Amino acid sequence: MNMPATKMDIEAATPAGTAAPVVAMTPKRPPRSETYARMARETAVRVIPPLVVIALLTLVWELVCRRAGSALPPPSRVFKDTKELILDPFFDHGGIDKGLFWHLSASLQRVALGYSLSAIAGIALGVLVGQSVWAMRGLDPLFQVLRTIPPLAWLPLSLAAFRDGQPSAIFVIFITSIWPIIINTAVGIRNIPQDYRNVAAVVQLNPLEFFSKIMIPAAAPYIFTGLRIGIGLSWLAIVAAEMLIGGVGIGFFIWDAWNSSHISEIILALFYVGIIGFVLDRLIAGLGKIVTRGTAPN
Amino acid sequence: MTAYLKLDHIDKIFTRGAATTEVLKDINLTIEKGEYVSIIGHSGCGKSTLLNIIAGLTGATTGGVLLENREVNSPGPDRAVVFQNHSLLPWLTVYENVRLGVDKVFARTKTRAERDAWVMHNLNLVQMAHAKDKRPSEVSGGMKQRVGIARALAMEPKVLLLDEPFGALDALTRAHLQDSVMALHQKLGNTILMITHDVDEAVLLSDRIVMMTNGPSARIGEVLEVPLARPRKRLDLATSSTYLKCRQRVLEFLYERHRFVEAA
Numbered sequence: 001m002n003m004p005a006t007k008m009d010i011e012a013a014t015p016a017g018t019a020a021p022v023v024a025m026t027p028k029r030p031p032r033s034e035t036y037a038r039m040a041r042e043t044a045v046r047v048i049p050p051l052v053v054i055a056l057l058t059l060v061w062e063l064v065c066r067r068a069g070s071a072l073p074p075p076s077r078v079f080k081d082t083k084e085l086i087l088d089p090f091f092d093h094g095g096i097d098k099g100l101f102w103h104l105s106a107s108l109q110r111v112a113l114g115y116s117l118s119a120i121a122g123i124a125l126g127v128l129v130g131q132s133v134w135a136m137r138g139l140d141p142l143f144q145v146l147r148t149i150p151p152l153a154w155l156p157l158s159l160a161a162f163r164d165g166q167p168s169a170i171f172v173i174f175i176t177s178i179w180p181i182i183i184n185t186a187v188g189i190r191n192i193p194q195d196y197r198n199v200a201a202v203v204q205l206n207p208l209e210f211f212s213k214i215m216i217p218a219a220a221p222y223i224f225t226g227l228r229i230g231i232g233l234s235w236l237a238i239v240a241a242e243m244l245i246g247g248v249g250i251g252f253f254i255w256d257a258w259n260s261s262h263i264s265e266i267i268l269a270l271f272y273v274g275i276i277g278f279v280l281d282r283l284i285a286g287l288g289k290i291v292t293r294g295t296a297p298n
Numbered sequence: 299m300t301a302y303l304k305l306d307h308i309d310k311i312f313t314r315g316a317a318t319t320e321v322l323k324d325i326n327l328t329i330e331k332g333e334y335v336s337i338i339g340h341s342g343c344g345k346s347t348l349l350n351i352i353a354g355l356t357g358a359t360t361g362g363v364l365l366e367n368r369e370v371n372s373p374g375p376d377r378a379v380v381f382q383n384h385s386l387l388p389w390l391t392v393y394e395n396v397r398l399g400v401d402k403v404f405a406r407t408k409t410r411a412e413r414d415a416w417v418m419h420n421l422n423l424v425q426m427a428h429a430k431d432k433r434p435s436e437v438s439g440g441m442k443q444r445v446g447i448a449r450a451l452a453m454e455p456k457v458l459l460l461d462e463p464f465g466a467l468d469a470l471t472r473a474h475l476q477d478s479v480m481a482l483h484q485k486l487g488n489t490i491l492m493i494t495h496d497v498d499e500a501v502l503l504s505d506r507i508v509m510m511t512n513g514p515s516a517r518i519g520e521v522l523e524v525p526l527a528r529p530r531k532r533l534d535l536a537t538s539s540t541y542l543k544c545r546q547r548v549l550e551f552l553y554e555r556h557r558f559v560e561a562a
Contacts, residue, residue, distance in 0.1 A: 193385075195381060195383065195385035196385065196387060198353075198355055198373075198379070198381065198385065199381075199385050199387065201354075201355060201372075201373035202353065202355075202373045202374070202375060202377075202378060202379050202399075202453075203375060203398060203399045203402050203403075203453070204373070204374055204375060204402055205402065209402075213387075213398065214387070217387070217389040218387075218389075220389075
């Protein structure tokens with residue numbers, strides 16, 4: 001997968017070089033102010049509708065929860081209660097009394113580790129299942145059953161096996177996110193056009209070259225679909241797993257806040273969880289876009 | 299006649315479960331070095347299967363392919379194929395597509411710089427050097443097929459196999475590309491075997507035309523020599539009586555004696 005990526009770097013560098021002569025041809029260009037106005041309009045069209053919706057929802061929330069005796073705090077209360085957490089995410093009073101940054105980074109580290117392992121193992125197994133009919137016949141039924149097991153059902157078993165929270169949480173991430181990666185990679189490998197296989201045969205690529213020069217680039221769009229589903233699932237699983245294993249982590253932060261009846265802190269944490277999940281998804285999608293540019297059939 | 303490429307009693311039977319279909323029956327053909335031979339027949343007669351057998355992509359059920367008196371039964375760059383739908387790898391540039399084969403074939407015999415020069419030389423032959431950094435999706439259908447030809451030529455094949463190379467192109471582009479292939483054949487003296495279903499194309503380009511009967515159990519029905527002097531000019535041939543006679547012969551074979559019944 002390295003090879004196309006480096007090529008992209010070279011490509012990405014060229015537009016800047018070719019753009020220069022275009023700038024020189026000023027006569028056909030609209031005035032700068034007009035360009036800025038157009039850009040501002042385009043941004044506004046994208047940004048204003050969600051802002052309006054968010055404002056309205058916040059207003060409704062405020063109105064519903066403001067009356068005395070409501071179970072959940074209104075947004076104004078949430079902000080007042082969590083101001084310190086928002087403004088200082090980096091404090092560390094020892095133990096689990098840390099700023100949100102530390103909780104989030106602990107969760108992200110677990111996800112990074114578990115997800116990397118599942119990406120490597122998932123792509124490898126996917127290639128095996130996609131390439132070999134016998135591996136598919138043997139493993140596919142197993143995968144189809146295992147992938148329906150909910151992430152948390154694995155946790156007691158992994159706690160029994162590892163006797164420690166940290167590796168258990170990582171294992172839960174791994175086992176949750178690996179299935180879509182395996183299945184999508186296998187589909188991608190199986191869908192490599194016969195033409196590409198014929199080309200490889202005529203050129204006499206060896207299996208290793210076939211893997212890196214044909215298989216991975218050809219299956220890359222499918223692989224990235226799997227990777228994207230996988231990162232979403234692993235972020236779903238980590239919060240649930242951390243609630244049970246305890247220690248530092250956003251999941252346990254939420255559970256701890258519930259136990260101390262800090263409902264506002266729960267709401268703040270949910271915001272962060274949502275935003276980070278969104279960023280992770282975009283990150284993988286963006287990476288996929290860069291790596292798979294040009295792999296679409298023409 | 300010295301046999302350079304020899305197809306020796308090739309039969310091909312496809313088996314699917316209990317059902318067997320005999321696609322090719324007793325195909326015998328010898329091709330001389332430097333010869334341009336076309337195989338023509340109705341669709342479904344197994345001509346593409348025959349080309350795949352020669353390329354080594356499919357195995358013959360019985361019989362075999364001899365190249366310079368040695369049996370060949372696996373694919374290799376000595377029988378480079380220009381595929382019908384160009385089959386360029388879309389994630390590589392034009393240059394890299396050609397380079398892929400060159401790097402494998404000349405890994406030991408040419409230095410890095412020589413390989414680079416050789417790729418550019420072959421792109422120049424098909425007039426595609428200007429687009430070397432473009433991706434296949436950024437060039438036209440005719441250009442893709444040119445690159446496909448350059449990729450095959452760059453492997454210095456003993457026999458160049460063309461699988462309906464102009465089938466997917468519009469008439470004008472096709473004529474242009476046919477002229478290019480003719481010029482390349484003239485210049486490089488390659489041995490070329492082309493699959494086609496276009497009568498004019500076969501007569502214009504070939505030294506001999508191999509006409510296949512309809513499948514199943516397709517055989518070689520007739521082999522026609524095309525005694526036209528080279529270099530051939532498309533416009534002059536339109537009025538040449540030899541050309542018209544050859545064309546007539548092929549048309550008669552295809553549309554009278556071996557009419558494709560299913561197409562009617």
